[in-house]
Amino acid sequence: MVAIRSAGDRAGDGAPMRSRVPGGGWVPWFGVGLFVAAASAGYFYNLTFVQLGLVDLGTRVIGLPEERIARSMALLAGLTLLVAMGTGLVMHHRRWSEVFELKLRLLAVVVVLQTALTAVAPQLRSEAGLLVWIVVASIGLGLGVPSLFGLTCDLVPTRHRGAVAAVVTSAAFLPAAVFSSDWRIEQFAAQLLWLMVPGAVGLVVLAFAPWTVTARLAEQHHLPRYGTGRFVRHRARSRGWPGRAFTLALVLMFGVYFIDSLGFLRIVDTPVYIGSAWHSSDPATLWAIGATHVLAAVLAGILYPALGQRVLLGWIFGLFALVQLNYVLHALTTPELPAPLGMPLLYAVAVSIYTVLNFALWADFSTPATIARNAALGVGVSGWLATFLSTALSIGWAAAELPFAAHLRAVAAISLLLFSVTVLLFVLPDRRRAEEEEPA
């Protein structure tokens, strides 16, 4: 067994050991492959089994009303948020954030737990059983957030995080769009178990048996091209709060997830839109959506290191506002006609871009010492808190019988508001840059 050591046992704080790790060979590629496989499989699991499969389980198999299902999903999001943040903070304070073996083992345990839960889910027949399942799954998902995202600094070189995030996004969305059009829990479980069982076995063997490769991967974050993210400005204060830019990114990414979730929750409930797009029986439509996800991910992967994050976030808000305005216009003017394919394709572009950002951004605000906390905060607040709040708001709007067009118009208005904020942030002068331009 590989003994787990704390970061402080190695070289003391602030004294990275660069010379111990060779830079070349196949090990770095194995590390990138491991991250891509784990992250894309995890995101695919969330996109399909958690977001769509559980709704089918609740409504069709158990027979719960939609409102109760929505409450269960909100419970899942809220609990996952709490567990993720708690785990991230504990890992931060105990300095486990830098310990590769611990993060890998935690991830292996999570994958084993989720595999078991995936196998059990189709057998559930009562609401109590579903609630117990949700509580256990929330613990697994919450533990998974800091452990999986925490591996970024060990496995993915800083310069290539955009490209790797693009590969992860493509590998998650393409099969989700093309091969998962049958939204039944049994179908999802059968598909995923083929993927998860060998994955869980492989990950357990890799994490708990002594391997040279894991020992070498564990040292990679000391290399200059790994570890510290591109947005880290003060490494001397690396264990403190990552700064105003991180807070801003957190708020804006929360906004992205919130408007996506709030809009999609209503679109997914509207057969005229979902039947001609994500739930279509036409393979050409599904391939078009999948290919658009890949194209947008590639574009985002190229642009992520080339543009500032506010520019990218501005693009995302603008695209979301545009796509939701398109849905509103369609609902107001020609609701009896099938929706043009351009609408879901544009949605796919926006979703892929922010997913790429999500996989690269939090690690780029972090050092190995802070990545567990920052990733837990980033993914927890932007992803799971946004899902929790948007689901709760959606329940409220559904209870108030808000029409489809009014619902999406509100979402479009929020998107435009956030777009304005990002444009203002981008256009208004940067205080530091302005100071640099002033003559001495």
Added chain:
Amino acid sequence: MTSAPTRRTCPLLLVLLLLGLLVTGCSAPADTGRYSVTLITQQHHVVDERQILVGDTVVAGGTVVVAEDAEHRGSLTVLAGEVRISGRVAGDLTVLGGTAALTGTAEITGDVAAAGGALTREPGTMVRGSVTEEPGPATVLERSRRSRAPAERALWSLAGVAVMAGLAWLAARLAPRPLHRTAAAATAFPVISGALGTLVLIAALPLVASMIFTLFLIPVAGIVLLGLGAITVYGLLAAGRALGDRILHRLGRTWSTPRAAALGTAVLVAALQVIGLVPVVGAVVTAAVLVTAVGAVLLTRFGLRPYTPPDDGTDDGTDDGGAREAGV
């Protein structure tokens, strides 16, 4: 001296103005099938005998009937759907699509213009203004696509090449540095420029379509299209300038910057026209050049500043302990 805040005020105001117009576009009431003043998009609508409908109407679907002795006070525009007029229209009738039928009892006090769609008039129809029937935009486009004589095609191509070369000469003479910065971005960062250009064009199409759909944002859509055209042309001029430099470097000749830009742009435009004749490959190559040109213009903001990626130096192994570019 121009400070940073002053330089940024104009684009900020422009963005806010455009945003305000866009927000205006989504503030319409949510009654199904009826948008803004009177936009008919579906179902059957009848202005009955002795009824008066006040205001302009645009028919984009469904059926509208103005019965005998009914009055429509305002202009009537038909984009799609069906209109049958037996009463009085106190205004113009414009038919751009769909069908419009004027029965023998119909009276139009203004002009009748049809450019596309089908206009039928029964004997006895009274039109006080002029009646104009022109071919529709689709017909005009179809006519323009008909194969011209080779000499005529060559002449048009040469005219295009000459105009672009002249523009390149002018741009390089009046503002050589912005053109140089844009050219440098296109040649040094073609992938990034291409990715940004692709994203812009992906977003521009639905944006313009949405604006046109709101009707009152059509002028803004026109401005957006003009802006896109200007960006594309300027990007091609910049790419032409870079090409001109390379050609002259290969030839071992030294020309002035405006002449080099004119030469490169002429060669680039001519090459694109020739490659465009090859199916599929021509379209792919032309698209690649255009998106790269558009992206380079946007990366450098029309050449007002040079483009440098924000993470330059990340992989150099240095550990400066702070002061990295925040990238936001």
